[in-house]
Amino acid sequence: MIKGFHHEIQILSWVLSYDGLHPPDSLAVTAAGIAVALSEVPNSKAIAGVRIGLIGDRFIVNPTTEEIEDSKLDLLVAGTDSAILMIEGYCDFLPEEKLLQAVEVGQDAVCAICKEMDALVKKCGKPKMLDAIKLPPPDLYKHVEEIAGDELVEALQIKNKIPRRKALSSLEAKVLNILTEKGFVSKIDAVSPTEAVTDLVEDEEEDEEVVVDGEVDEGDVHIKPVPRKPIPLLFSEVDVKLVYKEVSSKFLRKRIVEGGKRSDGRTFEELRPINSRCRLLPRAHGSALFTRGETQSLAVVTLGDKQMAQRLDNLVDEDEFKRFYLQYSFPPSCVGEVGRAGAPSRREIGHGMLAERALEPILPSEDEFPYTVRVESTITESNGSSSMASVCGGCLALQDAGVPVRSSIAGIAMGMVLDTQEFGGDGTPLIMSDITGSEDASGDMDFKVAGNDDGITAFQMDIKVGGITLPVMKQALLQAREGRKHILAEMSKCYPPPLKRLSKYAPLIHVMKVKPDKINLIIGSGGKKVKSIIEETGVESIETQDDGIVKITAKDLSSLEKSKAIISNLTMVPTVGDIYRNCEIKSIAPYGVFIEISPGREGLCHISELSTNWLAKAEDVFKVGDRIDVKLIEINEKGQLRLSHRALLPDPTPEKQNIKERTGYLVKEGTISQKALEKGKQKKTSSGSKDATTVENAEPREEKNSTIELTSPSKSKSAEADAPTEDKFVKKSVIPPKDVPATNKGRPKKSSNKPAVNISIKSESAVVNGEAKIG
Secondary structure: OOOOOOOOOOOOOOOOOOOOOOOHHHHHHHHHHHHHHHOOOOOOOOOEEEEEEEEOOEEEEOOOHHHHHHOOEEEEEEEOOOOEEEEEEEEEEEOHHHHHHHHHHHHHHHHHHHHHHHHHHHHHOOOOOHHHOOOOOHHHHHHHHHHHHHHHHHHHOOOOHHHHHHHHHHHHHHHHHHHHHHOEOOHHHHHOOOOOOOOEEEOOOOOOOOOOOOOOEEOOEEEOOOOOOOOOEOOOHHHHHHHHHHHHHHHHHHHHHHHOOOOOOOOOOOOOOEEEEEOOOOOOOEEEEEEEOOEEEEEEEEEEOHHHOEEEOOOOOOOEEEOEEEEEEOOHHHHOOOOOOOOOOHHHHHHHHHHHHHHHHHOOOOOOOOOEEEEEEEEEEOOOOHHHHHHHHHHHHHHHOOOOOOOOOEEEEEEEEOOOHHHOOOOOOEEEEOOOHHHHHHOOEEEEEEEOOOOEEEEEEEEOOOOEOHHHHHHHHHHHHHHHHHHHHHHOOOOOOOOOOOOOOOOEEEEEEOOHHHHHHHHOHHHHHHHHHHHHHOOOEEEEOOOOEEEEEEOOHHHHHHHHHHHHHHHOOOOOOOEEEEEEEEEEEOOEEEEEEEOOEEEEEEHHHOOOOOOOOHHHOOOOOOEEEEEEEEEOOOOOEEEEOHHHOOOOOOOOOOHHHHHHHHHHHOOOOHHHHHHHHHHHHHHOOOOOOOHHHHOOOOOOOOOOEEOOHHHHHHHHHHOHHHHHHHHHHOOOOOOOOHHHOOOOOOOOOOOOOOEEOOOOOEEEOOEEEOO
């Protein structure tokens, strides 16, 4: 753009059509250049931009989105047909030589586009608004130098930023007061001879004619010299500010070229003092304070699960999330100003993106480290290169948080004075390492480079002059590499050093792999199952993927282990024949009980598989909450489990006596009468299965040494299964006779539903309806 054109210019770019293959951002640069070239805005040259990718050893101009995914380089180059104006890119430890080759390829492509644009402008371009260009008066530069020259030299020699800025601001106010209010009188004009001004005087006495020296006799009118003061010069405030800024930059550049020293006394390749420390914030997952000169960054790392990932808006239908992102904050206080803290500015977004892309190549893959990583860099003090300080501080904070980074990364900002002949130099550009804010503002280049000893991960260059050539860029890159090595060495001296392990306050994430077809078992209907697991165990989140990956995020190990066990049991593949011990009965149905063989996994034990004895109802023997052992005997087509408790019950001891002898013995001894048995059955029927009163309690025994009792189901099940006729006979032996009390007449007959009762003389335990009660 040509200087002196002060009209506001706005360039709007819309994506009207997108095929999903060709990124529109590089095209938008060229489109903006074409729009300006065709418009009335005065510009010196047309500009264009291209993206360069690297696949293998082949450079690709404007690669597609698919090619970018496989590319080792993402470079955006903008410039004219003769020079480079801006580069920005990200790569995976690319050597400087390879980067220069990519820039050369991009410059050739930009040159070709610019030539086509020039042809288009000749054909369709509008006349430029050259009459709107308004430059400050040329004499104003001399006046500003005359007023502030000596004081400006002294102010620029102040090393510290704040005192130097105060001195320059005070001097600017003085210049503005003189040139815009009081008026300026040059020292030369103030000491020059008095200018003669004609003064008409009438000669009253015509007879006397005296000619005084310096007067001219013009008859009756005499001309007398009258002294006149110089007229003060006034200028507009805008012009004065512009000129003062240019003069300040000129004096700074002159000092660098002629004196060989920068404003703070450093040489061109010298870096400011570096200090760093970690574990500054004890409660944060990771923190680091990086200080370089008067620039300081406080970097804080927070680890989380996928729910903390940053969601991005894009031009396609697929959702895009970032598991690593860096947020850069530049509050007004870091430069000693008062301002409103609101949404991130364009500058903050750009600096944060540059630092983020610089650190991204050193991060582990999601399989190695399943965390979402957030880095927050707050600039507490700034005097140049705060984005590169964010790179250094962010790297240390990542290590302090226990993130297994591949290597350390450092960043440095390079500056330049291109035209040295103006100040008596030999014309060779001067490259400066680790520039300050004033060197950035007054210099010709701001070149930020991040990486390690092996290569570059991110870079950004802005040119404030007509452009630079590849040899100059090569010199800057090589000098930046030496600067990075020095910074990395200083970062290794960090004290306290990075912790390099997960903080006790960081969440725990466990990744497990299950069969993809088991994911629905974890989620449940409408997500009910996964929500119940989270509520039951207290974990923060459970993330499932279609490929069978399950990620559990928890604050403590105990809740993590609980949820892990539940999911493992839910997704396990049971095998027929497996035995499960101490399983809880979760619910009872008329046809059986549902037993939880593992957390969240239930199976049905049919009523016929609950006992070797015949049961009318499952409630007669079991209740919800009881724990029993079961065996898996069948898996149906739907994956439902069929369990058996009877299969694990031991076989009863074979009876040595035949049934007749046992029955006769009972009748003969008369220890238990038919009436007593009937009375016991009445109490059993009225009180339920588990609370039934034993036979011994139904009728007190008269003989203390009696050995007659009812056997437990564990000793009689196999006998019943092996001798059905015996069961039938025993059932008959306990049927009450016709002289049963009247209270039993109204009871329904249960000839086919009465439990079998075996009578033995081996123990003193009583069993009613299959449940043992110790008397």
